[in-house]
Amino acid sequence: MRIATWNINGLKARLELLKLWLEERQPDVVGLQELKTPTAEFPHEVFKALGYHALVHGQKSWNGVAILSKEPATHLQTGLPGEDEMGSRLITAMVGDLEFSTVYCPNGKTLEHEDYGRKLKWFESLKAHWQEKARGDHAVMCGDFNIVPDPKDSWQGNTADGEIFHTEAERTRYQALLGTGLIDLFRHHAPDDQAFSWWDYRGGAFHRRHGLRIDLILGTSPVTTRLASASIDREYRKKRGELTASDHAPVIVDLK
DNA sequence: ATGGCTCTCGCGGAGAGA
Numbered sequence: 001m002r003i004a005t006w007n008i009n010g011l012k013a014r015l016e017l018l019k020l021w022l023e024e025r026q027p028d029v030v031g032l033q034e035l036k037t038p039t040a041e042f043p044h045e046v047f048k049a050l051g052y053h054a055l056v057h058g059q060k061s062w063n064g065v066a067i068l069s070k071e072p073a074t075h076l077q078t079g080l081p082g083e084d085e086m087g088s089r090l091i092t093a094m095v096g097d098l099e100f101s102t103v104y105c106p107n108g109k110t111l112e113h114e115d116y117g118r119k120l121k122w123f124e125s126l127k128a129h130w131q132e133k134a135r136g137d138h139a140v141m142c143g144d145f146n147i148v149p150d151p152k153d154s155w156q157g158n159t160a161d162g163e164i165f166h167t168e169a170e171r172t173r174y175q176a177l178l179g180t181g182l183i184d185l186f187r188h189h190a191p192d193d194q195a196f197s198w199w200d201y202r203g204g205a206f207h208r209r210h211g212l213r214i215d216l217i218l219g220t221s222p223v224t225t226r227l228a229s230a231s232i233d234r235e236y237r238k239k240r241g242e243l244t245a246s247d248h249a250p251v252i253v254d255l256k
Numbered sequence: 257a258t259g260g261c262t263c264t265c266g267c268g269g270a271g272a273g274a
Contacts, residue, residue, distance in 0.1 A: 009273085010263050034273085036264065061264055062272075107274060146274070165274065198274070201261035212274075244262075247273080 001226075001255045002026065005102060005142035005217055006236075007033040007198075007248035011064070015046065017243045021236050021250065022050050028070050029095050031102025031142045034246075035064030039088075042066065055093050063087035065102050065143070069095045077101070077133075083125050086118065090126075098223075101130075103143035108164055116164070119146070123173035131180045138226075141182060142217040144198075144248065147174045149184065152194055153213035165212065182218040185253050189230035197232050198248045206237055217253045226255040 004027040008014040011032075022030075030052075035042070039058035047054050051070055057078045058064040065088060067073055073093035080090040080103075092101035103126065108119035130141065147170045151158035160166045178184070186195070196211025205211065217230070230253045237249040 013263060034263090107272080109272085109274090144274095200274070201263095203260045205260095214274080247262075 001028045001096075001098070002252060003029045003098075003100070003140060003142070003217065003255065004233075004250050004252045005031040005033070005144075005215055006250040007104070007144040007215060007246060009034050009036075009246040009248065011035040011037045011042070013244065014246055015043070017236065017240060017245065019046065019050060020240065020243075021233075022047075022052065022068070025233070025250070025252065027068075027252065029073075029098070029100055030068040031100070032066045032068065033064070033102065033104035033144045034062075035059075035066060036061055037064055055091055057088045057091040059088040063089055063104055065089060065091045065104050067091055067093050067095070067100060067102060069093070069100075071096060073100070080122070080125055081129055083122055086122055089122075097138055099139040101139070101141045103141060103145070105144060105146045107146050108170075111164055111167070120169055120173055123170075123177065127173070127177045127180060130177065130182075137220060137222045139220045140217060140223060142251070144215050145174065146214055147171065148212050148214060149174060149187070149216070153196075155196065155210045155212070165214065178218070181220055183221065183224050185217045185219050185224065185227055186213070186230040186232070186251065188224055189227055189253075195232050196249075197251055199237060201247050215248055215251050217251055219253075223255065228254040228256050230254075
């Protein structure tokens, strides 16, 4: 079973590249973030033609998440309880025996901005939500977490510690989420690799390897026993002909 | 030291992203 997460930075802008990627990589389940599209405008027929069902929690202009799956999924949760004012950032479904949740975590903007405190609170809500719900043994939470888990996950290494995305306060909340029983599957598979999932559009960051690993697939312990491989699909961070890329690459995990 | 690019909305230029 192939699962994946991808912040596509606008569904309409990325639709043709997303279709190419689905056809080439053939994931069984995908969490998408930053649709920037209202739920009612989601083009279900485009994905149906490629063999995918979709569950969508959209919004005009910003945010928005969706789950694509080859087999029909059973919807479990739309939106993070108590955090509606933060926008459309969570959707969860059962796909076969796997509980699959995808999240678009708040950015926070700057340490001084009021959104930073809201980001920290949102993570506390996410942890509480994940902890209080009864979970199946096999559960995955994937998405754009907007936190660099470890200095190794930043091109700047530990020199970025203390900056937004790299603060103790953010990392403490991320660790608390893991404390509910989640494991970073890429890191579990490749303990020593430095690999990034996001590169700034500006300044040739991608080619200079100035990136961050902020797009993660977390899984419960039973999921790690099924882990066959984990990778970041850098090829799809590249422009393809006239098709522009997102600033995020897809992350892919294969389960036995 | 700063901004460097791309997206959305909507028709000019601003806000957001990370």
